[in-house]
Amino acid sequence: MKDWDAVVAFACALPHVSMAPFYGVPCPKVNGKAFVSPGREAGSFHVATPHDEKAVLLDTDPDTFWQTAHYEGWPGVLVRYGAADEERVRNVIRRARWDRATKAQRQAFGPRP
DSSP states (O other): OOSHHHHHHHHHTSTTEEEEEETTEEEEEETTEEOEEOOSSTTEEEEEOOHHHHHHHHHHOTTTEEOOGGGTTSSEEEEETTOSOHHHHHHHHHHHHHHHSOHHHHHHHOSOO
16 A cells, blocks of 8 residues: 555445544544544554554564554554555455444455455
8 A cells, every 4th residue: 555545445445434534534434433544653554453463463564564652552553655565454454444343244244354
């Protein structure tokens, strides 16, 4: 994903996703919940992710997934634009969307990516 527009285009192509304000910024949401946002750091965006998965992402690919003190203890990770493994980034976004979807939306989408 080269920039925020690419992230939004991908996220909004997922089922049941729409743009709505999140802390005053339009972000992709499912079930009224944001799962990606521009983040607070230039050159990166934020993806919601459970703490255990966040730890794995930070350990296995620190060039792509990172955090600042602001995000420590928060269930989400920063993702640098232009990551080498774009499919991995897409799967992290898919999982974030799935985690916030309703039970019916999850069943329609299929198993957690």
